[in-house]
């Protein structure tokens with residue numbers, strides 16, 4: 001049995017812990033608030049500020065884990081290099097977690113060092129610098145805090161007047177302690193995908209079937225698998241995913257995000273961990289879901305193959321207001337439907353647009369994927385979050 005320290009305890013961590021519990025691992029779930037989803041299913045929990053290096057040191061020394069599994073980006077990841085030296089396995093690697101904590105490190109690695117095609121981009125640390133950066137990349141463009149996720153602090157600049165607004169919004173939405181933004185040229189893609197990529201200790205990289213998704217406010221609304229991608233684009237995306245995951249090192253599952261345009265594939269970003277759009281694998285689309293794959297890769301358990309068993313979709317259930325102990329209605333209606341399932345994450349409070357659950361649908365691989373997505377979307381509407 002291994003001892004796993006999970007840093008971040010949201011819905012993705014919860015499914016990871018359930019997968020780990022099923023094969024007898026020991027988990028300590030950590031987040032900055034009590035009763036977080038993954039804490040509800042772990043052996044032990046800790047509530048700390050994960051951006052505080054001394055707090056991290058304290059719980060690592062206390063629990064002496066075999067593995068540290070980051071579940072969010074906003075962690076004092078610089079400490080991870082030390083933990084690796086102490087003989088703890090940081091998942092997938094200290095470098096992977098550290099480089100993806102801040103958009104700058106991963107974007108420069110991908111675009112400059114590895115030469116992957118990305119949107120043209122600049123950085124800015126003040127509203128004035130943002131003005132200049134926008135002039136360089138051109139309008140429309142997308143502004144994001146260097147440290148944020150799920151679209152927090154992200155906005156699109158469509159006119160000159162949006163620049164100051166975008167700066168202020170991004171400072172408010174920044175998760176860490178870095179006041180800096182990336183400005184990216186707007187990529188007018190016809191679709192976007194996540195390529196779940198599994199790296200293993202034996203150096204064999206495996207790919208899942210591509211996942212399509214639709215985003216609003218920088219946050220995913222529906223995802224589906226398999227996404228329609230031409231063979232040429234898929235090969236190009238796989239090559240990019242292989243390059244970037246190899247450069248980051250270690251074993252685990254990565255969610256590598258791409259934009260598809262007529263002229264080819266653009267690398268966008270990646271999570272060195274299960275991806276929110278990958279929750280579609282909870283619909284039984286694959287022989288192993290993304291959490292089970294992450295776990296197997298971490299523990300060096302062989303993954304004989306990844307097979308696509310069904311076509312599936314996920315659609316999010318979002319809160320609309322701030323409240324404590326929100327309740328849900330419409331669950332019975334959803335439960336009565338065929339080829340449909342759902343998860344309620346167990347978050348004890350809500351805020352507008354907070355993801356509280358997900359609806360999952362599946363059908364045969366011959367069924368048009370649009371129908372399965374539509375089913376997930378319509379089904380998610382049956383559930384109401386009561387505040």
Ligand SMILES: Nc1ncnc2c1ncn2[C@@H]1O[C@H](COP(=O)(O)OP(=O)(O)OP(=O)(O)O)[C@@H](O)[C@H]1O
Pocket residue numbers: 119142144148149150151152154184185186187188192215217218219220257268269276
């Ligand atoms: N340069 C761009 N051009 C067009 N759309 C973009 C661009 N950058 C981001 N987007 C849109 O915003 C979404 C969220 O962006 P991104 O993945 O960078 O944010 P994030 O906050 O890291 O999200 P997450 O953590 O959920 O992956 C993208 O999936 C895409 O739909």
Ligand SMILES: NCC(=O)N[C@@H]1O[C@H](COP(=O)([O-])[O-])[C@@H](O)[C@H]1O
Pocket residue numbers: 008009010011012013071072149150276347354355
């Ligand atoms: N795109 C990243 C992502 O989806 N991360 C997931 O959301 C949780 C935070 O949710 P919260 O903001 O509702 O607490 C994280 O802990 C992780 O599970």
Ligand SMILES: [Mg+2]
Pocket residue numbers: 257269
């Ligand atoms: Mg993203």
